Amino acid sequence: MAVTTPAARTAAAPTKTKAPKARRRPLRHRLRLDWPLVVLTLPAMVQLAVFFYTPSAYSIIAFMDYSPYRPLWENPIIGFTHFQILFEDPYFVDALLNTLQFAFAQLLFVFPFSIVLALIMHSVVSTKIRSTFQSIVYLPYFFSWVLVVSVFAQVLGQDGLLSRWLVGMGGERLDIMRDPDSFMFLAWMQWTWKDAGWGMIIFLAALAAINPALYEAAAVDGANRWRRLWHITLPSIRPVIVLLLILQLGSILSVGFEQYQLQRAAVGWGASEVLDTFVYYRTILASNGESLGTAAGLFKGVIGLLLILAANNIAHRLGEQGIYQKS
Amino acid sequence: MSAVTATTAVRARRPRRDRRPVWDEKPSFLGKSAKALFLICYAAAIIVPLWAVLATSVATDDALARSGGDMVFLPTDVSFQAYREILSGGAVTKSLLFTLMLTAVGTAISLVLTVGAAYGLSRPGSVWHRKFLTAALVTLLFAPGMYPSYLVVQDLGLLNNMWSLILPVCFSAWNLIVLRTFFMTSVPGELIDAAKIDGAGEFRTMFKVVLPMSKAILAVIGLFYAVGYWNTYFLSVLYTPGLETKPIQVLIQQWLIASTQPSGQDAAAAAAISSGMDNAPAASLKMAAVVCTIIPIVVMYPFIQKHFTKAVITGAVKG
Incomplete structure (x- = not known):
């Protein structure tokens, strides 16, 4: 990304003819010229310093025998003990395994669903149908998880529409909103309902950019629709697919908090505990978990960072664009 | 909804529309109907639940009793009693107003920060340009943990304070990149140079030249921020559990989701929300609250929808 290599500097310079001249001047002169830009940027940088870089530095708590009742620097550093405790903690291991399960389920079932949806949408010739459909399926993306879970409960809950209909037909009530065993399926339905439509937007744009x-x-050469799909469409949107895959890989340990916390009481923690809820219930709601929770959070952050760097590296080696070589 | 605008837009260029290219073979009837069925089912899966929520919110006791309890699908008679009750100054009204204010204040702050940074970083080669940009882009790769962030908010004395729902999330590097890319690629450099030559400083150039050309993208970014604030739930659970007036999402969670759990405390909180609302059925009251939470999103949506693609693509491709 924005690595300050000499090559990058010279590459950036020609975009503005004034730039190289300005660079050779001393800082004082450049500031006199550019101070409005710095002033405009500073508030955002202060926000980042306070709410991103300070907490990132506080992650050192993971290596401390931390107590909130003494100043930060007086806590003794004890190394990797908390990470060791974490991996011996069955609750943490369960949360980690659940998180990975949810993440791979999203990767395997929601992500391809968006691609298929985009392909189907793209093949619809009528613009009218297409735009109507798009306005419908984008909408749930803007709903909060609270709304999504509430709406799901109204339809699939024990007293919901479907249960009522089933009882009316002489069947039994649905119990899917409370059943820990099928929570993965429920979560999949919720992701699809909320996000799959929105997920297709970027593929649709990539499809529209293909030269007709x-x-x-x-x-003319005799390729039928399926061969055109295989030999033209899919290779054309491959960079976008790879890009989104990398981003998904980077966030593989952060599947979110709200969806799981909201349904935790209904399906039990065993099925719904993920890393974020683990940290929340262990550090914020319980006492003495500060170092442990910070260690779990740091583990999550570092693994995410490593995954995104590794995935990008692999993408580069495979000749794809990846996420960053620009800017 | 926005289908109306789409139709009129399309009608203007009718001759070129909806034409299958001559080289493309006609789809088989089977394939075509399978596709139609899939699309219809998918759209129905989104619309039907929302319709049921809306229908229940305007249902009367009679209608609810006839359908056997909590949900109505086809309302026989319409009553807005539930809306009258929840909007007449109780806990729901307070919460809606609080969330509206939170959204307005938060979005304004976010836009100021993002526009400032995006404009400030749109000139490669300016002082500290690369340092600032790197500092912003690192946030896309790493996330600090929940407890360290909590500690910072605590140190600042913001726990159980409205500002803890705004300040920690008021700046997003994604939106910065989207806007910065737009400034750099879609605003002609000649215009900016011309403004400079005419004697306009950076601030005047920004307000008089660049921002008026960026209204559409600003609207989309504003919507993204606004939806984030309107949907505040996690931050409130984390930082402001003791706040008296809660964001609407927290209120709905207490009223609709937590109250179905067998816990005395949650039931009491839910009862407190609906106390004094006796003239409308309980199910209608809850669904009316859900509709009130959806309405602001649905109202904003058609205006901004046509710009979605552009914003999403700019962010994704140039990041």
């Missing part, structure tokens, strides 16, 4: 002459040439 390619399709025409292929059709």
